[in-house]
Amino acid sequence: METDRYTVMLVTAGHEGAKSFSVKKSHIRIACFSIIVFAFISLFSFGTSYVYYKDSAKKSQSVNKLISTINLLSQDIDENNIIESKLREKLQGIEETLLEMQDILQKKGIKKELAIGGEFIPADRMSLSYIDYMKNDIDNLFNTMKSTPVGTPLKGKITSDFGYRKDPFKRKTGFHSGIDIDANYGQPIVATADGIVTQASWHSSYGKTVIIKHEDKYETLFGHLSAITVKEGDKVRVGDVIGKAGSTGRSTGTHLHYEVMKDGKRVNPKTFLSLK
Ligand SMILES: [Zn+2]
Structure with a gap:
């Protein structure tokens, strides 16, 4: 006889008797169907998460690349x-x-x-x-x-040029080895270039005299000073005061006798007073 129920018997070992209960066949079918559907859903969701995971890993790789490029x-x-x-x-x-x-x-x-x-x-x-x-x-x-001794050791009018001239103490013509610049007594006199003082003493003609040796080929001489403010061996820089104007030695009035020597030869200081 065909029945729409299954009888399930539960028999436990060591005990007498058995328990039985009946289940509708349609319920068993529903249960099996549910299990299959659940399995499908699980598989599907696992698959989609895996694909998503792989995709996002790729995406994060590209982001990392972009960051390293930046x-x-x-x-x-x-x-x-x-x-x-x-x-x-x-x-x-x-x-x-x-x-x-x-x-x-x-x-x-x-x-x-x-x-x-x-x-x-x-x-x-x-x-x-x-x-x-x-x-x-x-x-x-x-x-x-x-x-290079370019420029003026003191601001003033040139009263006597370099070259042959009538000697102020003798009747004959003499060679003037520098230029004379008019000055006020005590007016500061400055170095026209960086150098070393090689002489700071009395000279028979130029009185109190300073000679500065510059790098390479130049020397400058300052004569008739009233005071010398440097000593031999001193390093001087352009613009440093080396003495004060006066009229010592063979001089007829307060002025500066200024000489420029190039390779030991006296040259016209006038050509060194300006760049023009
Ligand atoms: Zn002179």
């Missing part, structure tokens, strides 16, 4: 900033040297305005080696300028 780019920007600041530092150094040159020219009594600038070259078109080369040139020029 980092590399920012490193490049940092390096460029370092180069730019180095360029600016060097350019600043050049400008400072030029301004110092201008200051020295002014101390020498030469009103020379330097044309700093000209055509502007942007930093990115300049190479560091080119700027080094430029700086080296300027440094050489600067050293030459500092040790």
Whole structure:
């Protein structure tokens, strides 16, 4: 006889008797169907999460790549900033040297305005080696300028030129080995270039006299001083006071006798008084 129920018997070992209960067949089918559906749902959800996981791993890899690219780019920007600041530092150094040159020219009594600038070259078109080369040139020029006696040791009118002239003490013509510059008694006299004092003593003709030896080939002489404010061996810089104007030695009035020697030979100091 066909029945719509299953009988389930539960028999426990060691005990007599058995328990039984009946279950509708339709309920068993529903249960089996439910298990299968549950299994399918589980599989499906596992599969989709796995795919999603793989996809997101790929996505995070691309994000990491992007971050490292950004980092590399920012490193490049940092390096460029370092180069730019180095360029600016060097350019600043050049400008400072030029301004110092201008200051020295002014101390020498030469009103020379330097044309700093000209055509502007942007930093990115300049190479560091080119700027080094430029700086080296300027440094050489600067050293030459500092040790060349260009300019005036004292502001005043030239009363006697270099060359042959009527000797103020003798009737015959004599050679004047320097120029005479009119001065007030005690007026400060300055070095016209950096150098070392090689003489600071009495001279039979020039009275109280100072001689300065400059780098390479130049020497300068200052005569008829009323006072000497340096001593032999002193290092002097352009613009330093070396003595005071007077009328010592063979002199007819307060003035400075100024000589410039080049390679031991006396030259006309007038050509060194200005750059023109
Ligand atoms: Zn003289």
